[in-house]
Amino acid sequence: MKKEILIPLLIFVLSVAFIIISFMVFVTKGKRYYFIKQKLKLGGLILTLSAIFNTNTISAKSDMVKCYKKVASNYMTLSYDYNKGYIEYSISKAIPLKGSIQDVTIDEFSFRIVKKDTNEVILFDNIVSSDGKMDKYTEQFEIVLKDIKEGEYTIQLFRFKKENQTDSNYNRTYPLKVIK
Numbered sequence: 001m002k003k004e005i006l007i008p009l010l011i012f013v014l015s016v017a018f019i020i021i022s023f024m025v026f027v028t029k030g031k032r033y034y035f036i037k038q039k040l041k042l043g044g045l046i047l048t049l050s051a052i053f054n055t056n057t058i059s060a061k062s063d064m065v066k067c068y069k070k071v072a073s074n075y076m077t078l079s080y081d082y083n084k085g086y087i088e089y090s091i092s093k094a095i096p097l098k099g100s101i102q103d104v105t106i107d108e109f110s111f112r113i114v115k116k117d118t119n120e121v122i123l124f125d126n127i128v129s130s131d132g133k134m135d136k137y138t139e140q141f142e143i144v145l146k147d148i149k150e151g152e153y154t155i156q157l158f159r160f161k162k163e164n165q166t167d168s169n170y171n172r173t174y175p176l177k178v179i180k
Contacts, residue, residue, distance in 0.1 A: 007053045011046060018042040075102045076109065076157045078143075078174050086175035087155065089145060096142035097155075101127075107134035110162040111143055113176065116152040123148065124162050150178050 021042060024035045078099040080087040087097060101109060112124035123146065129139040143155075156170035 007049060011049050011053070014042055014046050014049070018046060073103045073105045074109075074159050074171075076100075076159075076172050077102075078155065078157075080174065086177050089148070089176060089178045091148070091150070091178060091180050094145075096144045099127075099141050099143065099157075101129075101134075101139045101141065103137060104134050104139050106159065108159070108161045109134075109141075110158045110160065110165060112156050112158070112162070112165055112170075113145070113148070114154045114156060116154055116175075119167075122153065124165060126162050127157075145178075148178055150180060152177055 018039065021035055021039045024032070025039055028035060030036065076099060078087060078097055089095075089097065109127035110125065111127055113122045114120065115122055125143075127141050127143070129136075129141050131139075153176040155174045155176050156165075157172040157174075158165050158169065159171050
């Protein structure tokens, strides 16, 4: 008999026995320690088998529903004010854009800035982590904008070097508004 059927069937049979023993404890008003002892043993066995069935590879399926969503590998984000809906960069302040990469499994990332109305590439470069090495689960990085003029742009983030960028293989985009 298959394990996928045997363990649930065994749990069902033990549950029926548990109900019968529980009824006997009720009838004897808890004065017969034999029934209480058997009820505890069966309850522990049912819990153990349930845990084994739910945590091993017998019941593990790739489409199984989980309690949480795993962050995608090499997930890149930039910090910005979500209420505005875009990243605002001030030329006079010249503060670098800050971002992070979660679940880092590769070490080659890049970005490019594209003029919104003409789709002209204004700036592109590789992303380097703040400490210079992509060796942690979460890495922080900064993008320094050089020689950029006022206007509306799009920042595109890529999971590879700047030499491999194309118009359609970016991983993430953010609207960018450059002000004085």
